Amino acid sequence: MQEFTVPAAATAPQVGGLADVVFEHAATDPDRVALARKDAAGQWRDISAADFRDEVLALAKGLLAEGVRFGDRVAIMSRTRYEWTLFDFALWSVGAQSVPLYPTSSAEQVLWMLHDAGVSAAVVEHEDHAMTVGSVIDRLPLLKRLWQLDADAEEELRRAGAHLADDVVHRHRLALTPDTVATVIYTSGTTGRPKGCVLTHANFMAETDNIVARYEPVFHAKPGDQPSTLLFLPLAHVFGRMVEVAMLRGRVTIGHQPQLNAAVLLPDLASFRPSFILAVPYIFERVFAAARRKAETEGRLGPFDKAVETATRYAEAAEHKAFGTGPGPGAALRVQHQVYDRLVYSKLRAALGGRCRHAVSGGSAMERWLGLFFDGAGMRIFEGYGLTEATAAATANPPEQTRFGTVGRPIPGTTVRVAEDGEVWLRGGQIFQGYLNSPQATDETLRDGWLTTGDLGVLDEDGYLTITGRKKEILVTSSGKTVAPGALEDRVRAHPLVSQCLVVGDDRPYVAALVTLDPEAVSHWLTMRAKPELAVGELVSDPDLETEIRRAVVAANTHVSQAESVRTFRILAAQFTEEHGLLTPSLKLKRRAIEEAYATEIEALYQQ
Known part of the structure; x- marks a missing residue:
């Protein structure tokens, strides 16, 4: 059995909930750009911390006016867009629980999740989603309200709650405690029916506050600038939800992009110019593949491949130096690297907006060579590992000592254990409360405070985890x-x-x-x-x-x-x-x- 612990870097809050940060930031730094939202002309429009608080408050009043109460579950079925974040924090402001649904969910999947969660209201993106819910609504007796984002749900709710005093929301918000349930996120369901993971405000606080404390310096393009990220991960997935919360708590400007598609995503990256991004390996693979195809089309494949080799060797030499096993890149390699930085690497960074120097990758494994290449090209990717039951990340590579090909060390406040059969077990404040309505599944997964992940892995002597497979696969x-x-x-x-x-x-x-x-x-x-x-x-x-x-x-x-x-x-x-x-x-x-x-x-x- 192997085990490794990293002490917590943030103190767990004893009172309050996730929505409090919206009001605290508006009070202490009202003019800071908290989010950016595309207008009808496709231009990014800044939203200050004070503006966001006002929008959250107005929406929260509307939800109360329409009958949403403390502890109610409200589904959100949409792609990643500004309104999702707005609804999340408005729901948390009144003590309600959000239940995210993937926008591609079938009618039967929607029926199962809404019924299992006992959802009383739902927010959908457009008419197709409304029709999906409508096709099963006769079997959902608890579902009383349905709002559609593309039918101006925001304005409808603002008008509905305009007569309420702000204090009505604040009384609800101040009644929350960290152990209040924040959301029920259903697993993707690679096998069998999806299960609802019950995550509390404390789970998100433990996860995000430790990540912000440990990784805040890498959010910036340069010291002292306003960090920003373009959120294009699905907000129905725990990774996207964790990013949403962490960025707001960490005072990072957030933009939203609804399509996880490189062809659509790259233009928005170029216009938004994030200081860092969070993605799945697929995005980095597609960016690399597109750059290589472009080089081949222009008759420069040979130099491009040489640039890839140089970047990889440069990053590997730097990795050895970071771990004290080598002197770092030699003089000749440094000269080569500088040449290719002008010819190749700078163009690759420009495709990601030009400011991005760091990224986080999760969701699946990234090949070691790809991480080394991007690092050598001037953008370090911190690969991590987690799952819904752990509120996303449980491990991540540290900035100063990234070991490419591994998923890094435990994030602060987390213990990783590899059991005798090779299964990875996790313990920490971010571990979920259990599966909704599934005590047997909960008992099988949580053992004496340990989350049994079903993944197989090994820990090295420095506490870096490598995932080797999945038990069921x-x-x-x-x-x-x-x-x-x-x-x-x-x-x-x-x-x-x-x-x-x-x-x-x-x-x-x-x-x-x-x-x-x-x-x-x-x-x-x-x-x-x-x-x-x-x-x-x-x-x-x-x-x-x-x-x-x-x-x-x-x-x-x-x-x-x-x-x-x-x-x-x-x-x-x-x-x-x-x-x-x-x-x-x-x-x-x-x-x-x-x-x-x-x-x-x-x-x-x-x-x-």
């Missing part, structure tokens, strides 16, 4: 060989043409894989090779394309034993998408759903 071939599919999948997915990879082989004679293609990368690949645009069905059988994917599989196989290696693969014509129920909103594979959807293709892999 371990494959056992018919010969008895155990295989952790995640690492293989990540390495295949590192190839520019690959979008997703699913490794199969449970109770089978060998390991195989299903591979999907990145449409933009494939289109670029065809253009660069003067090949005609082909229908996807024809493309997947193109021998040159198959050779490229085989290279990715062979490269992944070099990291495992022969018994664990992928023997054969199938390129699929379709994508694994969230809309088809094959990915979670945080882009994790829904293994069981994919295996059911592609049962015929998987069977064919073992008939060769």
Whole structure:
């Protein structure tokens, strides 16, 4: 058994709730830009701390006027946008609990979560969401109110509450204690029905205040500036919600962007110019892939690849110096690095707005080389690890000693234990209260104050955690060989043409894989090779394309034993998408759903 603890860096509040910070900041620093919101012309409009307080207060009064009471649960079904943050803090101001729903949720999923949570009111983004809720409303007797953001729900509620005195809200707000429930967040449901994780105001305070205390310096582009971030993570996911709370508590200006799509996201990054960002590895992979395609199109692929190699070597040398195992980059490497900084790295940073020097990555594993490359290119990515039951992050790499390829050390106030069977256990103030209406599941997950995560990992001598797999995802071939599919999948997915990879082989004679293609990368690949645009069905059988994917599989196989290696693969014509129920909103594979959807293709892999 391994165990490592990092002492808390912030004192746990004994009174109050999450909404208090809105009113405290407005009183002490009213003119500071707290958020930014796009206007109808697409321009960013500053919102001061005082303005945000006034909007929260007005909305909170409207909620009270419309019957929302202390302890009520109110669902929010929307993409990431300013109004979500506004509603969160208005609900917390009156002691209500928000229940986030993914905007892509099906009617049956919506029915399950609203019924299980006993939701009495709901906020939806647009008419399609309203119709989704409407299709099951006859089976939701507790649901009494429905507001639609795109139908001016803000103004409707402001008018409804205009006659109430401010003190009515403050009486509710001051009745909150840290152990009051703040939200019920449903797990993504990679297997089975999603479960509602009950998180308190104290859970968010322990999580965010320790993160702000430890990482506040990296929020800035330079010392003394006003830090800012563009929030594009789904606010229905615990990572996005934690960021929302942490940034407001840490006095970081927040902008919102509703699409987790590099093509749409990059222009907003360029206009908002955040000082740092928080994202999932997919975003960094797409930014890198787009830069590499652009270099190839312009006939500069050779210099670009050399710049990647230089950045990686530079960062690795700096990493060795930070840990006292090397002298750092040598003179020749430093000169090379300076040249490529002007030619390549500065352009990559410009694509992210030009000010961004730090980023946080979570949600899934990032390849070590990618972290090293971005670090060498002038933007350090702090990889972390967490889950909904831990209010997001439990570990993260420290700024001064980042060990790339690991998910870092425990955040302050957290203990990480690796049990005898390799399972990661967590303890700290951010650990959830249990699953709503599921005492058996709670008892199975919480043991004497420890959260049993279901993830497998190892701790090194310095307390850095490396995640090696997930207990439920371990494959056992018919010969008895155990295989952790995640690492293989990540390495295949590192190839520019690959979008997703699913490794199969449970109770089978060998390991195989299903591979999907990145449409933009494939289109670029065809253009660069003067090949005609082909229908996807024809493309997947193109021998040159198959050779490229085989290279990715062979490269992944070099990291495992022969018994664990992928023997054969199938390129699929379709994508694994969230809309088809094959990915979670945080882009994790829904293994069981994919295996059911592609049962015929998987069977064919073992008939060769």
